[in-house]
Amino acid sequence: MVLAVLPTSTDPSVRSAVLRLSQEFPELGHSVAxxxxxxxxxxRGSPDGALPELVERLARQRLRVSLG
Structure with a gap:
């Protein structure tokens, strides 16, 4: 898995996922974002309406793997 540090986004799918996943994985700190x-x-090519759920699901799976 390649991680890229991207500019701070105002994308609501990013903000909400970071908030929820930071609470779920507090031991990972900044890595969550x-x-x-x-x-x-x-x-980025996914439909806008699906992005919040897709982003959070994919990120959650990757965070779980990183703890395993």
């Missing part, structure tokens, strides 16, 4: 932004960038 990096993973969420990377997932958002990878999903």
């Amino acid at each position: 990096v993973v969420v932004r990377t997932c958002r960038e990878e999903l």
